[in-house]
Amino acid sequence: MKHALRDAGLSALIxxxxxxxxxxxxxxxxxxxxxxxxxxxxxxxxxxxxFLGRLLMLTRAAxxxxxxxxxxxxxxxxxxxxxxxxxxxxxVLLPFGGSRYYVDLATLVxxxxxxxxxxxxxVGLAGxxxxxxxxxxxxxxxxxxxxxxxxxxxxxxxxxxxxxxAAFWGVLLGFPVLRLRGDYLAIVTLAFGEIIRIVLIxxxxxxxxxxxxxxxxxxxxxxxxxSMDGGEGTFAGFFNIEPETIQRVIFLYYVILGLxxxxxxFTLRLRRTPLGRAWEALREDETAxxxxxxxxxxxxxxxxxxxxxxxGFAGAFFATRQxxxxxxxxxxxxxxxxxxxxxxxxxxxxxxVALAAIIMVGGLELLRSFLSFLADQMGSELFxxxxxxxxxxxxxxxxxxxxxxxxxxxxxxxxxxxxxxxxAPLGGSA
Amino acid sequence: xxxxxxxTMRFGxxxxxxxxxxxxxxxxxxxxxxxxxxxxxxxxxxxxxxxRPSEGGIALTHASGAHFPLDRMPGYRIASRGKVARxxxxxxxxxxxxxxxxLLVAQHNPLMRASGFTLAAxxxxxxxxxxxxxxxxxxxxxxxxxxxxxxxxxxAGALPYGAQRRLEIARAMCIDPVLLCLDEPAxxxxxxxxEALNELLKSIQGDGCSLLLIExxxxxxxxISDHIVVLDHGKKIADGTPAEVRADPAVIAAYLGEGDExxxxx
Numbered sequence: 032m033k034h035a036l037r038d039a040g041l042s043a044l045i046x047x048x049x050x051x052x053x054x055x056x057x058x059x060x061x062x063x064x065x066x067x068x069x070x071x072x073x074x075x076x077x078x079x080x081x082f083l084g085r086l087l088m089l090t091r092a093a094x095x096x097x098x099x100x101x102x103x104x105x106x107x108x109x110x111x112x113x114x115x116x117x118x119x120x121x122x123v124l125l126p127f128g129g130s131r132y133y134v135d136l137a138t139l140v141x142x143x144x145x146x147x148x149x150x151x152x153x154v155g156l157a158g159x160x161x162x163x164x165x166x167x168x169x170x171x172x173x174x175x176x177x178x179x180x181x182x183x184x185x186x187x188x189x190x191x192x193x194x195x196x197a198a199f200w201g202v203l204l205g206f207p208v209l210r211l212r213g214d215y216l217a218i219v220t221l222a223f224g225e226i227i228r229i230v231l232i233x234x235x236x237x238x239x240x241x242x243x244x245x246x247x248x249x250x251x252x253x254x255x256x257x258s259m260d261g262g263e264g265t266f267a268g269f270f271n272i273e274p275e276t277i278q279r280v281i282f283l284y285y286v287i288l289g290l291x292x293x294x295x296x297f298t299l300r301l302r303r304t305p306l307g308r309a310w311e312a313l314r315e316d317e318t319a320x321x322x323x324x325x326x327x328x329x330x331x332x333x334x335x336x337x338x339x340x341x342x343g344f345a346g347a348f349f350a351t352r353q354x355x356x357x358x359x360x361x362x363x364x365x366x367x368x369x370x371x372x373x374x375x376x377x378x379x380x381x382x383x384v385a386l387a388a389i390i391m392v393g394g395l396e397l398l399r400s401f402l403s404f405l406a407d408q409m410g411s412e413l414f415x416x417x418x419x420x421x422x423x424x425x426x427x428x429x430x431x432x433x434x435x436x437x438x439x440x441x442x443x444x445x446x447x448x449x450x451x452x453x454x455a456p457l458g459g460s461a
Numbered sequence: 462x463x464x465x466x467x468x469t470m471r472f473g474x475x476x477x478x479x480x481x482x483x484x485x486x487x488x489x490x491x492x493x494x495x496x497x498x499x500x501x502x503x504x505x506x507x508x509x510x511x512x513r514p515s516e517g518g519i520a521l522t523h524a525s526g527a528h529f530p531l532d533r534m535p536g537y538r539i540a541s542r543g544k545v546a547r548x549x550x551x552x553x554x555x556x557x558x559x560x561x562x563x564l565l566v567a568q569h570n571p572l573m574r575a576s577g578f579t580l581a582a583x584x585x586x587x588x589x590x591x592x593x594x595x596x597x598x599x600x601x602x603x604x605x606x607x608x609x610x611x612x613x614x615x616x617a618g619a620l621p622y623g624a625q626r627r628l629e630i631a632r633a634m635c636i637d638p639v640l641l642c643l644d645e646p647a648x649x650x651x652x653x654x655x656e657a658l659n660e661l662l663k664s665i666q667g668d669g670c671s672l673l674l675i676e677x678x679x680x681x682x683x684x685i686s687d688h689i690v691v692l693d694h695g696k697k698i699a700d701g702t703p704a705e706v707r708a709d710p711a712v713i714a715a716y717l718g719e720g721d722e723x724x725x726x727x
Contacts, residue, residue, distance in 0.1 A: 297583065304582035305565075305572040308558075312566040315555035322509060322549075323567045324541030324636055333579075450559045452593075454601060454613035 035089040039082050046081035050074055115382050126281040138284045140393040145291040147372040147384040149341025155379035157334035158314025160217040163224025164369055167197040167339040169361035171346025176244040176356055186250035186351050197343020198336040205335035209328055224366055231358040243357025247350050283352050294341050295381055303451045310334050371429055375436050377443025386444055462487040468517035470503050477503040479695040490672040492682045495692035501675045505642055509547045510536035523639055541570050546638035548629045550645050556618030563617050564600035567635035572596055603631040623654040643674040647681045659685050
């Protein structure tokens with residue numbers, strides 16, 4: 032107990048050092064420019080939380096250490112199988128029950144789920160650490176925006192083009208980095224992501240540089256536009272209903288849901304093909320793959336290409352949803368977020384990635400809105416303050432979540448792997 | 462069928478393999494033996510394309526007459542076209558995949574062709590499903606042969622050591638090799654497992670596959686080899702049948718460590 036107290040005290044001391052500048056000091060615009068204000072109470076609260084948390088962890092250490100070793104129980108596996116269909120039903124029904132706010136939020140979450148699933152092919156299956164995934168997202172978005180601008184083609188024509196172009200860039204990135212592994216690969220992909228962004232900023236004649244591209248056309252439903260005039264050839268006009276913005280919002284939601292499900296179906300299908308198995312084998316042991324006559328080069332390139340293609344689809348969707356894109360949307364932080372989602376969810380696990388995206392992207396936003404709701408109801412300064420500042424601590428929350436998951440479940444939230452083929456027991460088949 | 466001529470491999474100033482030539486005849490079990498650091502594994506890595514020899518040639522001739530210059534082929538083609546399979550000194554299974562998957566990955570090339578480079582497989586076309594059934598059947602036969610049929614759906618990394626060795630051999634055999642190179646297959650096995658290994662290797666030879674093996678366990682080498690090549694300090698010091706090699710004074714000297722000093726004193 033004495034040891035635990037000392038340890039917890041030490042943790043509290045570290046927390047004090049960390050959080051004094053992070054939380055204890057805020058800058059506010061005052062009469063003479065920015066002013067520094069101290070918040071001793073907030074620091075005391077956070078530090079004592081760390082102290083208590085550490086103490087609790089140490090006194091219960093034995094109980095925490097065990098479950099990481101044991102496999103999931105059958106009951107848990109059964110419950111786990113039910114999660115995916117439940118999520119799907121919820122996702123399909125959401126627009127009927129939710130307000131515009133929730134549909135918008137769910138669209139954002141689904142974009143990240145799709146990006147996560149795309150990156151999962153590269154990182155989770157093929158084991159190639161890619162820190163520049165946002166590059167393909169950007170290629171997809173700009174492909175659509177530029178093709179639509181110059182050739183006035185619609186979303187559905189451009190979507191495959193955006194995917195193909197992103198896949199092409201995936202292969203282009205793949206070639207020089209084929210010999211690299213692990214850390215070296217990560218650094219080069221990181222650089223690639225930055226190169227794409229910087230080219231987008233500086234190639235002003237093509238991309239309009241930092242000003243971005245505006246007026247990107249919205250998608251249509253079999254040629255029916257979602258415009259507000261409600262005339263002939265629009266969605267509202269065709270069905271004879273009042274034109275409302277929510278119709279377009281819901282339509283966009285279903286588009287991304289469909290795209291994400293397509294990604295999921297395709298990935299699950301690919302896993303069971305020889306190519307998918309070769310990816311996983313590559314992740315396990317590249318040398319052994321070579322000794323079995325697998326062309327490692329081509330296998331890696333296809334992983335890059337297919338992962339990039341999904342990134343490109345998501346990018347095209349992002350462009351059409353926002354109707355405006357600029358290089359600012361494609362910073363490293365996006366790559367990091369998507370990678371964090373994949374790692375948190377469990378490398379290679381489709382369900383894990385979905386759960387992680389829901390928690391990381393949706394959860395934080397819901398927490399914020401819940402806190403501001405509380406603040407409104409109770410007129411509480413404290414809750415309002417936390418709600419207002421929560422987005423600022425987004426990365427801190429991500430970091431804490433990553434640490435917690437990695438301590439408790441080192442292989443991600445969902446670490447069970449379904450074999451791609453099973454042999455029926457003897458006597459089962461002739 | 463395999464002929465190694467004047468093979469030399471340098472790492473910087475070090476000559477790991479120095480002007481080694483030998484033949485491995487079709488249908489034979491050829492053993493490469495020698496003390497630690499003699500260059501056995503380097504020879505293996507040259508044959509299987511993991512190293513490119515500094516000098517010399519390695520040629521493989523199939524029974525069909527097809528000729529492959531292994532020293533000039535890209536690594537993976539040696540396995541896919543040349544049909545030379547290998548195992549590793551430190552087992553290299555796909556530990557996170559199941560036993561069955563390990564054997565299916567080994568059939569990558571024929572399955573990939575059947576899958577129409579993935580398109581047919583994604584669409585679930587009948588031709589691919591038939592090919593996959595065939596692949597599963599082949600895997601089942603090998604699992605039966607190495608006694609791991611009941612563990613087909615377990616992770617390969619969870620198998621006991623001896624079973625992992627056998628699985629690695631079965632995996633190599635799933636590429637339908639004409640030459641199987643085994644790097645110390647008996648290392649770390651108990652006598653009973655070694656016995657089972659001997660039988661497995663003999664039965665593989667019976668199927669018409671030639672074997673090339675590196676081994677330290679003289680019991681295994683002397684009993685199953687048809688032909689032995691002895692290396693020491695990167696040079697070939699003897700070449701012949703087990704009986705000839707056993708009686709060779711140079712081999713005895715290399716293994717018992719009496720050598721230069723004594724001879725010089727004499």
